[in-house]
Amino acid sequence: MTSYAVVIPTLLRDTLADCLAALAAAHGPRPDEIVLVDDRPDPAPDALAHALTVLGDLRERTTIAATGGRGPAAARNTGLRAVTAPWAVFLDDDVQVGPHWCAQLVQDLEEATPDTAGIPGVITVPLPGGRRPTDWERGTAGLARARWITADMAYRTEALRQAGGFDERFPRAFREDADLALRLLDAGWRIRRGRRTTLHPVRSASRWASVGQQRGNADDALMRRLHGPDWWDKAVAPRGRIRRHAAITAAGAAACALAVAGHRRAATACALGWAAGTAEFARARIVPGPRTREEVTTVLATSVVIPPAATWHRLAGAWRHRNAPAWREAAR
Numbered sequence: 637m638t639s640y641a642v643v644i645p646t647l648l649r650d651t652l653a654d655c656l657a658a659l660a661a662a663h664g665p666r667p668d669e670i671v672l673v674d675d676r677p678d679p680a681p682d683a684l685a686h687a688l689t690v691l692g693d694l695r696e697r698t699t700i701a702a703t704g705g706r707g708p709a710a711a712r713n714t715g716l717r718a719v720t721a722p723w724a725v726f727l728d729d730d731v732q733v734g735p736h737w738c739a740q741l742v743q744d745l746e747e748a749t750p751d752t753a754g755i756p757g758v759i760t761v762p763l764p765g766g767r768r769p770t771d772w773e774r775g776t777a778g779l780a781r782a783r784w785i786t787a788d789m790a791y792r793t794e795a796l797r798q799a800g801g802f803d804e805r806f807p808r809a810f811r812e813d814a815d816l817a818l819r820l821l822d823a824g825w826r827i828r829r830g831r832r833t834t835l836h837p838v839r840s841a842s843r844w845a846s847v848g849q850q851r852g853n854a855d856d857a858l859m860r861r862l863h864g865p866d867w868w869d870k871a872v873a874p875r876g877r878i879r880r881h882a883a884i885t886a887a888g889a890a891a892c893a894l895a896v897a898g899h900r901r902a903a904t905a906c907a908l909g910w911a912a913g914t915a916e917f918a919r920a921r922i923v924p925g926p927r928t929r930e931e932v933t934t935v936l937a938t939s940v941v942i943p944p945a946a947t948w949h950r951l952a953g954a955w956r957h958r959n960a961p962a963w964r965e966a967a968r
Contacts, residue, residue: 638745639722640790641669643715645708646729647676648683651839657690658732658835664739667725670698671715677705709802709812712786716801719793728787728809731759732835740832745790753795753825754817757788757832768926771935772845776838783872784817784827788834795825803862803963811855814871818863819963843934850945853878854953861957877917878950881943884913888944914939 642659646652659670670691674684679702688695701718703711716724723745727733734740737757744755761777763769769777779785786809799819806812817827856878859867868875887909894903918939925931960966 638742639668640725640741640745641671641719641721641723642667642725642727643671643673643712643719644727644729645673645675645711645715648674648679648687649729649839651730651837653687653690654732655727655729656687659727659737660691660694662733662735662737664736665742666694666738667697668721669719670694671718672698672700673711673715674700674702675705675708675711706804707807708809709806710804713801713804716793716796722793723790724793724796725788725790726786727834730836730839731787732837733788734833734835737832737834741790741830744830744832748792748828749826751824751826752828753792753820754784754827755790755830756784756827757790757830757834759785759787759834759836761836761838763838768924770925770931771921772841773838774924775846776836779836782813784813786813787836788832789813790830795820799823800964800967805858805957805960805963805966806855808852808855810852811859814873815859815862818867818870844938846938847941847945850942851949853946853950854956857950857953858957858960861960862962878946880913880917881946882950884910884917884943885947887913914943917943
């Protein structure tokens, strides 16, 4: 029987208890070990005690490590260093594995060829019935189409260590999974889709959460530096709207500068361009949604802020990572 370990980085969100309860209830061969990595900057020593009670007899196989808040990539590397099993299965703390997940996982692992480094699970995102999903819910649903998502990803421990683990220069749960997968593929490994299923519920978020997500544009700049301008195609990732965001931001900035300089006609033309671009962006987000007053208000407000935020983070990332070496060199 193929043995495996489960690594779960966590910020001790409310979803952790449900994640661990689903793992404890799953039928099939149990993990040899569970490594729970506390990634909070200043963790309280007993804060995990309540969440661990749902593990039952798996509690004896569970160890806890702490990172001091260095991000999910560093947290996964910390968990990997504690793993002795031939396979390390990474779960996010906001997912719930299916009822037969353990049995399906072992089947995935036993069917793996010797050159298979990774096997992602099948992620499903439940959306509300009776109405159209919000912009935030649609964004979460996109995780089901992500090719190498580490919300449920099994990696051969040997392959990960040969690759140097996750690149810790990716500080968010964004692009670090694609970067690792591309490095493994470049090294001659294969990654194939598994059959096991895992639920990824839509968690609640503030109305400004989509603005905070724009920090990921800095990670896109790092991906371009590491994997070339065609990294989008290699990673089978959607290109997003960064070019349109840059154009909208440039039009708005030009309108302000021209108005200050007294060039009213030119300023008006640029302002109209900014307004048209912003309106198109807002419409693209409003039309597929429920179109409630709250949703429309949220989308309109964030559609004004997102283009300059995305542009700023992309430029800042390009500057910060302009000379970034490969991860192995950077980690020395």
